[in-house]
Amino acid sequence: MPPSILELFLRFCLLSVMAVGGASAVLPEMHRQIVEVNGWISSAEFGTLYAITQAAPGPNVLIVSLIGWKLAGITGAIVSTIGMCGPTSLLAFGVGKLWDRFSHSPWRTAIERGLAPITIGLILGSGCLLVQTAGEGWAIYALAGASAFASYYSRQNPLWWLAIAAVLGMALF
Template structure:
């Protein structure tokens, strides 16, 4: 495993922050590519585990960033990665928010909203596919992922119920 310096970790997550259209989940394929494939800071299974932990924990989806930083450099790494991830996008969001409110009736604002929605959905879908192919080791996991997707869409229950059911299936050795 290649360990970055604190400043390298901070700057890498600053760059991720600037690409975060749709939130941290939309960035998962790029974070995975950089952290696992390019820099080799983590293994694929470890990345998938961190994602699962971050999703199960209360709080924002961006918690995976803190877990990556913590694994690499402890508490200072967790802080550096989180600060790097939230600072640039927060500053930009504050500035854009003022403009967004100012031009609330503008036709170009509506066009941007219509254009960003499918991009965000596509990025999040890509993230899900990446995590599935990284974590899945057999047809059972693909079946659980498919059933969870369908159940989430049609039943509209809290996703933690699906996570709990998948954990039970895993504990029983079904998947």
């Protein structure tokens, strides 16, 4: 059973507050809520929607709009996007004012250093989830690992590595 507009809005408001590092940081929780807990779409559909948003120009938050559109049409897309962007924007505005006020505080440095590994961990979790939705087997994990390694250690645009991985993935699978 598809969600109500209010349920969709509230679900993305909650995810918004947890999204330290953007929508990609909460991708595993988004998948868990949308696919596993509520069964609104399948894991394959989730992976496809994410792939579309990564191929399209624009921010990573487009996944939210596509999920909303899939579940409740254009109204769902708008409500989901507002739910994901609204609370975070208000929170960022308030924190930004405080951040500037305490620019020389040792707490600010401690918070920055503490949030960096959390954000990296959340994004790595998102990557692991996406690899799992692509299929099973050592070749998929090796291809994902090689792409991540090449993206990190090379000065090339990461889209080149993703394109190469996509071609290899189609050839191998």
